[in-house]
Amino acid sequence: MAAYITKQRRALLDYLAMHPDESLSAGDIAGALAGAGISVSAVYRNLAALEEEGRIRRVSRGGREAYYQFSDSQDCRDHLHLLCKSCGTTYHMDEEDAETLIRNLIRHEQFLVDRVDTVLYGTCEACQIRKRMEKNHG
Ligand SMILES: [Zn+2]
Ligand SMILES: [Zn+2]
Numbered sequence: 001m002a003a004y005i006t007k008q009r010r011a012l013l014d015y016l017a018m019h020p021d022e023s024l025s026a027g028d029i030a031g032a033l034a035g036a037g038i039s040v041s042a043v044y045r046n047l048a049a050l051e052e053e054g055r056i057r058r059v060s061r062g063g064r065e066a067y068y069q070f071s072d073s074q075d076c077r078d079h080l081h082l083l084c085k086s087c088g089t090t091y092h093m094d095e096e097d098a099e100t101l102i103r104n105l106i107r108h109e110q111f112l113v114d115r116v117d118t119v120l121y122g123t124c125e126a127c128q129i130r131k132r133m134e135k136n137h138g
Contacts, residue, residue, distance in 0.1 A: 020076075023059050023061065024088075025066070051068070054072075055071065056072070059083055071116060080101065082120045085121055102115070
C-alpha cells in the first residue's frame with residue numbers, strides 16, 4: 001500500500017517537474033494524470049504532502065482556486081520567482097537582481113527573505129501588451 005502511494009506521488013511530482021514554469025490547479029493535474037489511474041482525491045492528498053515536504057509550492061492567481069508549482073529544482077534555490085497572475089507563467093528572476101533585492105531588504109528593513117517560498121505576483125510583459133491592446137480595441 002505504501003509503495004502504491006509512493007508511485008502516485010512520484011507520478012505527480014514528475015508531472016509538475018515537467019511543467020516547471022506553469023502553475024497548475026489540482027483539477028488540471030488530475031485531468032492530466034487520469035490516464036495513469038490516479039484519482040482526484042489521491043491528487044489532492046499527494047499535493048498536500050508534497051507541499052508540506054517543500055517540493056512543490058502553492059501559489060495564488062487571485063481567485064479562490066489554488067495552483068501548484070514544482071519548487072524542488074536545485075537551480076531555483078538561489079533566485080526569486082515572478083508569477084504572472086493572468087497567464088500563470090513563472091519567470092526566474094536574474095540571480096544578481098534577486099541578490100540586490102534581498103540585500104536591500106535586509107539592510108533597510110532587517111527582513112530576511114525566504115527565497116524558496118517567495119513569489120512576486122504581477123503581470124508579465126506579454127499580458128501587459130495583450131491587456132493594453134484589449135483596452136484600445138474596446
Ligand atoms: Zn527558478
Ligand atoms: Zn502573463
